[in-house]
Amino acid sequence: MKNLKPWLPLIGIGVLALVLLAVAPSVLSMHWINNLGKYCCWAIAAVGIGLAWGRGGMLVMGQGVFFGLGAYSMAMHLTLESAGPDSLPIFMILYDPLAPLPAFWEPFRSDLFTLLAILLLPVIVASILGYALFKSRVKGAYFAILTQALAVALAVLISSTIRETGGDTGLSDFKYFFGFVLSDDGNKLMVYLIAAALLVVCLLVVWQLGRSRFGELLIATRDAEERVRFLGYDPANIKLVAFVVAAVMASIAGAMFVPIVGIITPQEIGASASILMIAGVALGGRASLFGPALGAMAIGWGQSSLGSSWPSGWIYILGLLFILVTLFLPMGLSSLVGKVTGLVWRPRATPTATTPAPEFTAPEFTEVKK
Amino acid sequence: MTVTDGSLVVTDLRVEFDGFVAVGGVSFDAHPGEVRFLIGPNGAGKTTCIDAITGLSKGSGSARLGGQELLGKPAHKIVRLGVGRTFQTASVFDELTVLQNLDIAAGLHRSSLSLLRARRGVDPAIHRALEETGLSRELATPAGILSHGQKQWLEIAMLLVQDAKVLLLDEPVAGMSLDERTATGELLGRVAATRTVLVVEHDMDFMRRFASRVTVLHQGKVLSEGSVAEVQSDPRVQEVYLGTAAAPSVMTIGREDD
Numbered sequence: 090m091k092n093l094k095p096w097l098p099l100i101g102i103g104v105l106a107l108v109l110l111a112v113a114p115s116v117l118s119m120h121w122i123n124n125l126g127k128y129c130c131w132a133i134a135a136v137g138i139g140l141a142w143g144r145g146g147m148l149v150m151g152q153g154v155f156f157g158l159g160a161y162s163m164a165m166h167l168t169l170e171s172a173g174p175d176s177l178p179i180f181m182i183l184y185d186p187l188a189p190l191p192a193f194w195e196p197f198r199s200d201l202f203t204l205l206a207i208l209l210l211p212v213i214v215a216s217i218l219g220y221a222l223f224k225s226r227v228k229g230a231y232f233a234i235l236t237q238a239l240a241v242a243l244a245v246l247i248s249s250t251i252r253e254t255g256g257d258t259g260l261s262d263f264k265y266f267f268g269f270v271l272s273d274d275g276n277k278l279m280v281y282l283i284a285a286a287l288l289v290v291c292l293l294v295v296w297q298l299g300r301s302r303f304g305e306l307l308i309a310t311r312d313a314e315e316r317v318r319f320l321g322y323d324p325a326n327i328k329l330v331a332f333v334v335a336a337v338m339a340s341i342a343g344a345m346f347v348p349i350v351g352i353i354t355p356q357e358i359g360a361s362a363s364i365l366m367i368a369g370v371a372l373g374g375r376a377s378l379f380g381p382a383l384g385a386m387a388i389g390w391g392q393s394s395l396g397s398s399w400p401s402g403w404i405y406i407l408g409l410l411f412i413l414v415t416l417f418l419p420m421g422l423s424s425l426v427g428k429v430t431g432l433v434w435r436p437r438a439t440p441t442a443t444t445p446a447p448e449f450t451a452p453e454f455t456e457v458k459k
Numbered sequence: 460m461t462v463t464d465g466s467l468v469v470t471d472l473r474v475e476f477d478g479f480v481a482v483g484g485v486s487f488d489a490h491p492g493e494v495r496f497l498i499g500p501n502g503a504g505k506t507t508c509i510d511a512i513t514g515l516s517k518g519s520g521s522a523r524l525g526g527q528e529l530l531g532k533p534a535h536k537i538v539r540l541g542v543g544r545t546f547q548t549a550s551v552f553d554e555l556t557v558l559q560n561l562d563i564a565a566g567l568h569r570s571s572l573s574l575l576r577a578r579r580g581v582d583p584a585i586h587r588a589l590e591e592t593g594l595s596r597e598l599a600t601p602a603g604i605l606s607h608g609q610k611q612w613l614e615i616a617m618l619l620v621q622d623a624k625v626l627l628l629d630e631p632v633a634g635m636s637l638d639e640r641t642a643t644g645e646l647l648g649r650v651a652a653t654r655t656v657l658v659v660e661h662d663m664d665f666m667r668r669f670a671s672r673v674t675v676l677h678q679g680k681v682l683s684e685g686s687v688a689e690v691q692s693d694p695r696v697q698e699v700y701l702g703t704a705a706a707p708s709v710m711t712i713g714r715e716d717d
Contacts, residue, residue, distance in 0.1 A: 297575070297577075301574060301576055302563075302574045302578055303575055305562065305578075306563055308554060308555060309552040309560075309563055313550050315550070316546075316551075318535050319513065319534060321535050321538035321567030322563075323535045
């Protein structure tokens with residue numbers, strides 16, 4: 090069994106890929122496929138949060154910013170595509186039929202530009218932001234609050250620029266997706282399959298990063314940043330890489346969210362949306378590979394089933410769940426799996442080997458045993 | 460002693476914190492082949508000296524490794540020049556194994572892209588450091604469950620694999636048993652054959668047994684310098700230690716930060 094162990098995550102990703110890409114399309118109705126696609130988007134963002142927060146120790150409370158960058162890039166492109174060449178989006182015509190298209194919309198007519206924007210905008214924004222924050226050693230709660238504030242700021246900015254971005258009503262009524270008619274079930278399935286496949290790719294990326302030397306260095310930086318500095322590394326650069334990767338994943342998630350859900354509003358990228366993304370990761374287990382993705386999907390499922398049938402109760406259930414997990418399973422539900430398999434596979438394994446709990450072991454560094 | 464590439468020469472080092480002079484013009488030098496000790500009562504500025512040399516605190520004056528000026532450079536660049544340090548509290552990465560800890564320490568000159576690959580095999584330098592520090596059997600042990608002494612040795616092993624020319628050790632034997640102290644002292648003696656070793660220590664017995672040369676700091680200044688015997692017979696040193704505490708033996712002192 091020992092030789093198999095390093096490859097277990099890969100097998101897990103394979104199983105998940107099989108379920109999402111082969112099993113789900115053949116057993117689920119189109120309604121649920123669409124919902125599952127939405128959960129996949131949140132899961133993609135969550136996988137990135139797992140990397141930045143779970144392994145890098147950066148509580149990224151404003152992933153809505155990057156989710157929004159990807160979502161609005163995609164939404165602007167789809168809006169222009171639906172409007173047709175050389176014509177204005179309908180919401181703009183309603184305000185002022187003679188006004189020109191805002192300059193920043195124009196390049197989004199291009200397919201290639203849109204795809205590049207989805208991938209590169211978060212890289213640029215996260216690099217500048219991360220460089221400034223990590224070089225000046227902003228961390229912990231300050232980092233969390235700052236990122237959260239940015240998500241709020243972006244949501245407010247979009248809300249207040251109705252003529253340029255659609256404001257609170259958001260962008261919706263997309264007819265085409267890179268030439269494919271979105272109302273067609275076959276095309277909907279294709280969009281779902283792209284989202285599911287991207288989730289699998291993101292999991293593979295985080296798996297490889299986790300087993301690489303970079304992954305070890307990231308955990309080392311999370312647990313003892315100063316020590317890493319005195320081993321000759323600049324912790325800022327290490328954190329920056331994880332932060333940027335997480336940002337790109339959030340952007341991809343936002344971009345896929347748009348054709349699947351059919352609407353994007355500032356609500357989807359603001360403070361509470363950003364926190365909900367974190368909640369899924371915390372629930373599933375931030376430092377594990379599958380925890381963030383499965384946690385986000387579970388929250389998404391709860392949101393659309395319980396949340397719509399019993400909206401007032403759902404938020405309490407979510408809150409209660411969050412409290413219970415934080416109290417009794419600080420490393421999320423996935424740590425439960427680790428404990429159980431630890432008992433089954435290595436009965437004499439030491440507790441520290443099977444239960445990673447960085448936040449709670451960290452104080453040992455400062456404890457002086459003289 | 461002649462100045463070599465691996466020599467640490469500190470000249471007129473000053474460190475101030477908001478007007479408070481923690482280190483006021485300290486000069487000393489350390490060379491490969493000797494186990495150099497820096498001692499002094501509480502608040503003498505020993506750890507502050509190390510902090511300034513390694514870029515943790517801002518200092519003025521000069522600290523040179525071979526021909527390179529260290530002061531003013533960022534901490535991680537000073538490490539890359541060959542200056543390694545440990546802290547008063549053993550700070551290893553608890554969640555990573557001994558091998559992973561050492562692998563990170565050995566990797567500071569790796570290219571960024573190679574970091575994205577998983578580790579294959581074990582660096583020979585890591586094996587040598589493990590044998591040197593007697594941790595060979597703990598290769599796969601999470602560092603968090605090592606004994607206190609083993610953690611300190613792991614820290615020294617990390618300095619060895621990162622190929623530090625200068626090892627600055629802040630209280631390496633604090634909390635160790637007598638046997639562990641002896642083992643550490645002998646280890647430092649072997650390490651010092653090819654590297655510069657500077658030890659900040661409170662344990663006077665340990666200092667007597669293993670120091671080649673000693674610098675005594677008092678209130679941010681050098682009080683005395685020389686061999687163990689010379690320093691112990693220095694009346695100013697006796698006065699400082701006897702004056703600060705009603706200590707039973709000549710050189711019993713409290714700990715910094717207590």
